[in-house]
Amino acid sequence: MALRIMVVDDEPNILEIIKTFVDPLGFEVSTFQDSRDAAKMIQVQKFDGIFVDASMPHMDGFQLTQRIRESPSNAKAPIVMLTGCDDVDTMRRGFKAGITIFLGKPVTQERMVRAVNALRGAFLREKRKYIRLAFPAPVVCRWDLKGPHTSNSRGLDLSEGGIALTDTKALPVGLPLELEFTVPGKATPLKVRARVVRVLPPDGLALEFLNLPDAERQAIQHYITGQIKG
Numbered sequence: 001m002a003l004r005i006m007v008v009d010d011e012p013n014i015l016e017i018i019k020t021f022v023d024p025l026g027f028e029v030s031t032f033q034d035s036r037d038a039a040k041m042i043q044v045q046k047f048d049g050i051f052v053d054a055s056m057p058h059m060d061g062f063q064l065t066q067r068i069r070e071s072p073s074n075a076k077a078p079i080v081m082l083t084g085c086d087d088v089d090t091m092r093r094g095f096k097a098g099i100t101i102f103l104g105k106p107v108t109q110e111r112m113v114r115a116v117n118a119l120r121g122a123f124l125r126e127k128r129k130y131i132r133l134a135f136p137a138p139v140v141c142r143w144d145l146k147g148p149h150t151s152n153s154r155g156l157d158l159s160e161g162g163i164a165l166t167d168t169k170a171l172p173v174g175l176p177l178e179l180e181f182t183v184p185g186k187a188t189p190l191k192v193r194a195r196v197v198r199v200l201p202p203d204g205l206a207l208e209f210l211n212l213p214d215a216e217r218q219a220i221q222h223y224i225t226g227q228i229k230g
Contacts, residue, residue, distance in 0.1 A: 002028040003123045003228070004046070008038040008064060009053040009082060014107060018051065021112040035059040039067045046073045048127040049119060051103070054083035054090065062097045069098040073130070078122045080115055082107060128224045132157040132164070139165055140180040145172075155181065156200075160220055162208040164200060171196050171205060179207070183223045190216045 005027045007018050015031040022029050030047070032038040035056045042050075050068060052061040059067075061081050068074050081094050084105040091102060100122070103115045135158035141151045153168035163179070171177075175196045182189045192213075198206040212220070 002026055003048045003120075003127055004028045004030070005049045005051065005123075006030050006032065006038060006041070006047045007051040008032045008035055008056070008061070009051075010035070010056045011053070014053070014082070017107055018112060021107075021109050022116065025113070025116055027116075035061075035064050039064060042068050042071045042074045046130050047077055048123045049078045049080070050074065051080045051082060054081050054085065054094070062093055065094070065097040065099055076129070077126050078119050080119070124225060124228060127228055128160050128221060130159070131224060131228065132159045133224060133227050135163065137181055137183075139163070141165070141168065142178040142180075143171065143175055145175065156204060158183075158220070158224070160217075160224060162194065162197070162206065164204060164206050166200070166204045168203060168205050170199065170203075173197060173199065176210065177207065183219055185223055185226070186219045190219060192216050 003026070005022060007015055007029060009015050010033055012033055015033060019029045019031055032041065036058050039059060052064050054061040065079055065081070068077065068079060078100040079098060081099045081102050082105055083090060083102060086102070086104060094102060101115065101118065103111055135155035137155045139153045139155050141153050143149055151169055153165040156164035156166050173196050177194050177196070179192050179194055180189050193210040194207040195210055196205050197208045200206055
């Protein structure tokens with residue numbers, strides 16, 4: 001499952017060079033020559049990492065970075081700024097806008113590989129936060145609503161932040177539950193707390209995990225990371 005990268009530069013040859021360097025590293029690369037198009041795309045698509053040129057017409061890299069940091073899905077994505085300037089003022093302005101690291105021009109394969117390797121862990125963490133993996137596993141649900149109840153449901157998908165269920169009872173939004181399920185790679189079942197955040201017709205629920213214990217969080221992270229890399 002490839003990591004998704006956006007690259008924005010008004011020079012088409014730079015876009016082609018970066019794509020050539022990054023594609024073999026196992027990334028899905030989307031290139032944009034017009035920063036206005038990139039600004040629209042970040043509102044509707046999630047990216048695990050973003051490269052922006054500092055100097056562009058219409059909307060420069062600093063302005064685009066501010067838009068990214070205000071977007072609902074990409075606000076926390078690592079952002080690399082491509083620039084031929086390494087002066088203090090440029091770097092100060094970039095960090096203030098929300099840049100993660102700078103990559104000097106001209107862009108070489110060595111520089112690109114070094115930057116990607118430095119941020120690969122951050123790219124993976126970003127993907128892990130948002131990705132939802134199909135998870136058709138049995139899930140035991142327990143809750144207290146005018147008395148204790150237990151129900152056997154089935155997972156729909158799993159993320160680091162929550163789980164969606166099917167074949168479950170209709171429960172009110174906000175209701176806390178205790179869940180028990182097993183993820184591949186861990187012999188013992190996970191026992192976690194969650195709350196209902198949304199009803200999924202006709203017989204499903206979207207749940208948000210509450211205060212995941214470290215062992216359970218690590219087990220879910222390990223499973224999701226393995227699926228991404230696989």
